[in-house]
Amino acid sequence: MGWVEERWITTGASLRYLHQSRQTQTLLLWSVLVVSLGYLLVTLSSLASSQKRDFAILSAVGWRPWHPSLMFIQQVFVYALVGGFVGIGSALLIVRMIGAFPDWPIVFLTLPGILLLALLCTLAPLWMIWRLQPANLLKGGMTLSRSLPSSRRVWLARHLLFISEDTLFTLRTVLRSWGRTSIALGSLFLSACLLILMIDAILVFQQSLQGTLLGTYLLAQTAVPLLAGVIFAILFTFLNVTDLFLLQMRERWQEIGLLQAIGWRPWLVQRRFIREGLLLACMGTIPGVLFARWILMQQHETQHVLPLSWL
Amino acid sequence: MHKQQNSVSEAAQQRAFLQVTNLRKAYALPHGKIDILDDINLQVQQGEFITILGPSGSGKTTLLALLGALDTPDGGEIWLDTTPVHQLKAVAAADFRRRQIGFVFQMFYLLPNLTALENVMSPLLPYRREIDFNLRERANNLLERVGLGHRTGHTPGRLSGGEQQRVAIARALINQPRVILADEPTGNLDPTTGEAVLDILRELQQTGKQTLIMVTHNPQLASGSDQQIHLGKQ
Known part of the structure; x- marks a missing residue:
């Protein structure tokens, strides 16, 4: 009776984990879809812009x-x-x-x-x-913009927030097309969430099922798809971020040429792009990681049956 | 109704081929408006060669954009024959540009991914089914006439500045427009090449009996025109 009871509990727990993993997979699939949409939107906007x-x-x-x-x-x-x-x-x-x-x-x-x-x-x-507006675009010089920050705001940023002119230049470049930047930030945010949740789900899955008969079988069966899922998420994020930056750079060939023409060394131009990339990445991924961590904590608090992974 | 049509055609007869009356254009900037053009009036007859002169920022390019329905004025009227250019919006403006106007820009503005021949064909590419002539043949003829018959398959990146501008001239003429609007067509070229390009433009304009309106900084080029319009800075 004791053996049957133990088997019954173990199998029940495994089935519950399976149910849980199904829910997590659905959540992850939706996240992949939303992230894909975000990146697609940013990529197509950059393509149209170029x-x-x-x-x-x-x-x-x-x-x-x-x-x-x-x-x-x-x-x-x-x-x-x-x-x-x-x-x-x-x-x-x-x-x-x-x-x-x-x-x-x-x-x-x-x-x-x-x-x-x-x-x-x-x-x-x-x-x-x-x-x-073709007339504006074909004027030869720069197009007229109403969204330039006023000199007062620039002064405030420089003196009250202690932001150097160079950093301000980077910040203004990143934020110059606010709509597209928001979508890019949203995509990076969701990518970070997706990666954390996916890796956590796999670790929890492993911790939960390891050692049980059904668990070992399940882990052996799902190892490749899970690994492929993680590699896919990492590659997907990497390719999309690279694509995003490449398209943004293509839009700015003239600016790069101009900076070099007025005496910027190539590595200075590269450093500027790296700074912009890092700024965008930090602004998108740090809140994403924190949000994913919050979701995991909430999930752990409401479902004590699930172990908490190292994340 | 019939009476009104009569009065419209009488008014059209009294007007010059291209008539601009009290034209105004301003741009909104964060700190207020800048008047680019204020109360501009001009009359141009068919087949004339007009030059527009003035310092940078005097609104020469803006005037050309308004004449070509690339932009809409804030006030005043532009009539090209019987067409109220100042009232044209989106589709009507595009059709007007395709049928009546040929643009030549200072920066050439050729499409980098297309060959010289395709660039010349580009204005009429979406309308191939609507036209009753061989587009490729006409584009080839035009490239021959501007001396680029041997470079039809080259992309703009492989053409010199003078050659690119000649392709741009051929493109401007593909639709046999009634008006050619040229915005400093020789501004990016050395004097000799510029002169050659201008000669081609003038020759083609005279052959086709088109009206040529050209923005220039060069008084020598302007001296050969039928009418000079001087714009001052606002």
């Missing part, structure tokens, strides 16, 4: 307002199609390598899903293209 002048030229030579938008949608469609096929192909390869069977309805729904997401994410860049 082609602003081309769109202005086409508008000046008589293209109707929706022609550049249509051209942009076509570009996004091609990217989504190629990226989607490569992604699905890679996923199927991994599934085959670990000897599992793909869920075909999900596989068939993925590509239309990716295309739909990509098209949804074009809405903001399309609005940007629609509102282009």
Whole structure:
């Protein structure tokens, strides 16, 4: 009876962990989706921004307002199609390598899903293209901006917050396109959350199931997908952040050339980009890590059955 | 209704080909407005060569943008023949630019990913089904006429400044516009190349009997024009 009772409790606990892990996986999948949307939005906005002048030229030579938008949608469609096929192909390869069977309805729904997401994410860049003012963009010099900080605010920042002019320059560059920066920060925030929650979930999963008969079996079965999940999350974050910075840099070729022309050494320009990247990364990831930690603490307090990982 | 149409056509007959009346344009900045153009009036006849002169910041480029419906004025009127340019918005402005205007910019503004031939074709690329001539053939002819028949497949990065500006001129003429608006077309070129480019522009304009309105800082270039418009700083 004692043996049956012990087995019953162990199996019950394992099933509860399984249920818990299912909930965590759903949460993680949604987080991946939200982070993907964020990055897609930032990437497409940067892509549209880097082609602003081309769109202005086409508008000046008589293209109707929706022609550049249509051209942009076509570009996004091609990217989504190629990226989607490569992604699905890679996923199927991994599934085959670990000897599992793909869920075909999900596989068939993925590509239309990716295309739909990509098209949804074009809405903001399309609005940007629609509102282009070719006369301003083709003036040759800089465009007129109403959002420059007043000299009083600059003075306050310098003297009250003890921010050096150089740091202020970096800060202003990072914040110059506030909408896009907010989305980038949001994506970095969610990426940090996602990574912490995913790694924690795996550690808790391992701690909970280690040593039980069912647990050892489950861990052996899920080791590869879990590891692939973590590697995917890290690579995904890395690639998207790199893509984001590359696109932002492409938009600023002229600025880089100008800084070098007025005597900045190449490493000074590089340092400026690194500072901007670090600033953006800190502003996005630190709150993300703290928020993920708070979620984990809350989860531990409400569900004592779950152990607390080192995170 | 018929009476009104008559009065409209009479008014159009009395007007010059291009007539600008009391034109005003200001830009809003964080610390208030800057008047760029204030009460500008001018009359241009068809086929004329007009130069606009003035110091930097006097609104020459802004005036050109308003004449080409790239921007809308804050006040006043611009009539090109029977078209109220000052009232044109988005789609109507785009159609007006495509049918009536050819732009030549100081910075050339060619599309870097397209070849010279594709750049010349670019204004009419989305309208290929609506046009009744061979677009590629016309673009090739224009490139021949500006002396670039041998460089049709080159991208702007592989062309010199003078060649890029000649491609830009060919692009401006692809739609056989009634008005060519040139914003310091020789400003980025050395004097010899600039002169050659201007000769090509003038020759093509005279052949096509188009009106050429050109912004320039060069009084020598302006001296050959039918009319000089001097803009002062506000």
